[in-house]
Amino acid sequence: xxxxxxxxxxxxxxxxxxxxxxxxxxxxxxxxxxxxxxxxxxxxxxxxxxxxxxxxxxxxxxxxxxxxxxxxxxxxxxxxxxxxxxxxxxxxxxxxxxxxxxxxxxxxxxxxxxxxxxxxxxxxxxxxxxxxxxxxxxxxxxxxxxxxxxxxxxxxxxxxxxxxxxxxxxxxxxxxxxxxxxxxxxxxxxxxxxxxxxxxxxxxxxxxxxxxxxxxxxxxxxxxxxxxxxxxxxxxxxxxxxxxxxxxxxxxxxxxxxxxxxxxxxxxxxxxxxxxxxxxxxxxxxxxxxxxxx
Ligand code: NAP
Numbered sequence: 001x002x003x004x005x006x007x008x009x010x011x012x013x014x015x016x017x018x019x020x021x022x023x024x025x026x027x028x029x030x031x032x033x034x035x036x037x038x039x040x041x042x043x044x045x046x047x048x049x050x051x052x053x054x055x056x057x058x059x060x061x062x063x064x065x066x067x068x069x070x071x072x073x074x075x076x077x078x079x080x081x082x083x084x085x086x087x088x089x090x091x092x093x094x095x096x097x098x099x100x101x102x103x104x105x106x107x108x109x110x111x112x113x114x115x116x117x118x119x120x121x122x123x124x125x126x127x128x129x130x131x132x133x134x135x136x137x138x139x140x141x142x143x144x145x146x147x148x149x150x151x152x153x154x155x156x157x158x159x160x161x162x163x164x165x166x167x168x169x170x171x172x173x174x175x176x177x178x179x180x181x182x183x184x185x186x187x188x189x190x191x192x193x194x195x196x197x198x199x200x201x202x203x204x205x206x207x208x209x210x211x212x213x214x215x216x217x218x219x220x221x222x223x224x225x226x227x228x229x230x231x232x233x234x235x236x237x238x239x240x241x242x243x244x245x246x247x248x249x250x251x252x253x254x255x256x257x258x259x260x261x262x263x264x265x266x267x268x269x270x271x272x273x274x275x276x277x278x279x280x281x282x283x284x285x286x287x288x289x290x291x292x293x294x
Pocket of ligand 1 (some may be wrong): 213267
């Protein structure tokens with residue numbers, strides 16, 4: 001990749017709009033062939049304010065794309081049995097192609113048990129062990145939306161991953177681990193860093209850095225290899241209360257070849273990939289059901 005003076009910005013908002021626009025034709029085709037649009041059900045439990053914002057934004061995007069969407073808002077005191085009963089109902093509902101249980105759940109609920117109760121074919125968040133396992137084995141699956149969005153960004157800029165040294169900082173099930181698997185499946189040489197790693201030493205050798213930590217400006221510009229591609233997943237507040245990522249953007253953009261801003265980088269891609277997963281789940285389910293009935 002040619003070295004630039006200042007990094008080019010990867011515009012997540014523009015790319016997310018492009019992804020959404022690309023889904024329009026698939027939605028129209030599903031309607032024409034099967035008589036209905038993709039359907040997504042979003043489950044929210046309790047009053048977490050951030051969850052409310054996320055869920056509203058997901059539902060709005062789904063509606064703009066012409067999906068059928070249902071929001072199930074359960075009270076904070078809902079029992080595990082009641083949440084599981086709702087997921088069972090949604091699993092059995094043929095109009096529902098995608099089920100998303102918004103995290104975090106209230107503390108008395110076991111998120112792992114709830115997520116594992118979702119039919120893997122409808123697991124549009126890609127968190128079910130079956131889908132995570134398929135990703136681990138390099139088989140097609142519904143992939144967690146944020147890392148899927150990051151990969152889409154890397155593809156968009158034409159970043160060559162084969163043989164590239166990619167450092168993923170963070171090992172969560174939601175971002176770090178699936179991100180590392182996606183890169184490995186593209187034949188990158190992948191290093192996964194966490195709280196006990198020498199992050200600086202690894203970043204210094206990286207062609208691609210994906211930071212998914214949750215520590216404001218952890219990655220310094222001086223750590224980066226000149227020309228590195230930097231993807232910042234983190235959403236934090238700096239000392240002044242301003243939104244910022246896990247990378248010191250101002251310094252990093254002087255060294256990197258490409259970089260994502262925060263906000264306006266990875267964030268918008270997550271919802272776009274959720275919609276893409278829902279279209280993929282609907283397509284697979286409707287194809288299967290028409291094969292069964294023909
Ligand atoms: P998480 O579950 O808290 O995981 C954070 C990871 O970072 C852990 O693996 C942790 O290591 C590691 N870590 C913490 N401090 C570190 C340090 N000083 N040096 C190296 N590694 C360190 O977080 P997450 O859910 O993956 O999210 C990460 C960030 O991405 C957060 O800011 C979150 O808000 C953001 N996020 C953004 C989106 C989006 O759509 N843009 C989506 C999801 C998450 P250990 O495992 O050793 O504890």
